Amino acid sequence: MTSQRQQPAPRPSSAFLTIDPEREGKQLxxxxxxxxxxxxxxxxxxIPIAVIKNGTGPTAILEGGNHGDEYEGPIAICDLIRDLDPGRVQGRLILMPANNVHAVIAGRRTSPVDGLNFNRTFPGDPRGTITQQISAYITDHVYPLGDAFxxxxxxGSSLDIIPSAIVEPTDDPALHKRNVAAVRAFDAPMTVVISNLGEPRTAxxxxxxxxxxTVGTxxxxxxxxxxxxxxxxxxxxANVLDHLGIVARDTPEPRRGEGGILELPGTSAYVYASADGIFEPFHANGxxxxxxxxxxxxxxxxxxARAPELLHYAADGILYGRRQPGRVRPGNCCLIVAAPYKGTLS
Incomplete structure (x- = not known):
């Protein structure tokens, strides 16, 4: 599965690595x-990075800290950095637990240095602000090393979402099929297709x-x-790394089952605040x-003396996510609805 893709020449950049991603063993x-x-x-x-390489095989890139107030993924990546025996790897892992590092240190969604949302800066700019330079380096130098991401x-701080694995839409039917297979291998309680309303600037x-x-969560x-x-x-x-043939599981775990795939049905998925105040939800996630x-x-x-302002759902489905802070202002996302996926799976 090692990548044979044609890659464009990287843009000039002053960024550099302190490790050699082609060297065998574990490097931090x-x-x-x-x-x-x-x-x-x-x-x-x-920006912290670890590479664990052993023999030949595919390369998986694991990113955490895309937003600085999201914690489960970075913890799982740091576990691998500390605990994974390089001898168990067949191929290479590139482990990046805190890519939006200034936001990670601050515990914020966006960077306190330039105010940017890292996940809205790709493909980045190697001569731009610090956040744009990070995404540019990942685009130009890290992605070309990989087979999977x-x-x-x-x-994050503003939403409570049902734990789920995410399918990123693509116009490439063969890649879509591989994405769905890898996301199903993750075996989360829920699988959801999320297009971010067609946003092209995400990782x-x-x-x-x-x-x-590509697998999201x-x-x-x-x-x-x-x-x-x-x-x-x-x-x-662990399931995805086993699926990719990079780190075999010691003991296969029983799957939760194939289940259906959901999606966020466009703009109707979102319930936005229409007034300044305190939001009272009527339903629990699920x-x-x-x-x-x-x-x-x-x-x-x-x-x-002012009557509460009533909000309504615009789609049928299940409540997938709710705003966490009660205080809202117009335009805040209060609720997200997921509905059965209408696209093809292969």
């Missing part, structure tokens, strides 16, 4: 990006354009570490809901 180091802020004339942003997300969309077998959220979601994430990563049904209401407690 950094992607270094020269960074000259107010208090450091010739400093560098350090696992992007481990959670709901998973860029990975699909690079021809990588959404592991709970709410700004905490969910013990159950962490268990799902660790198990799912409940069946229908278009037109009252979804919740927004209270303006500092103006008690």
């Amino acid at each position: 180091g950094f992607l270094m990006i020269p960074h000259s802020p107010d208090d450091d004339a010739w400093g560098a942003t350090r 696992l992007d481990l997300h959670s709901g 998973t969309a860029a990975a699909c354009r690079a021809g990588l077998v 959404e592991m709970a959220g709410g700004g905490t570490v969910s013990l159950e979601a962490l268990k799902v994430c660790r198990r799912g990563v 409940e069946t809901v229908s278009a037109g049904q009252p979804a919740g209401r927004i209270h303006c407690t500092w103006d008690p």
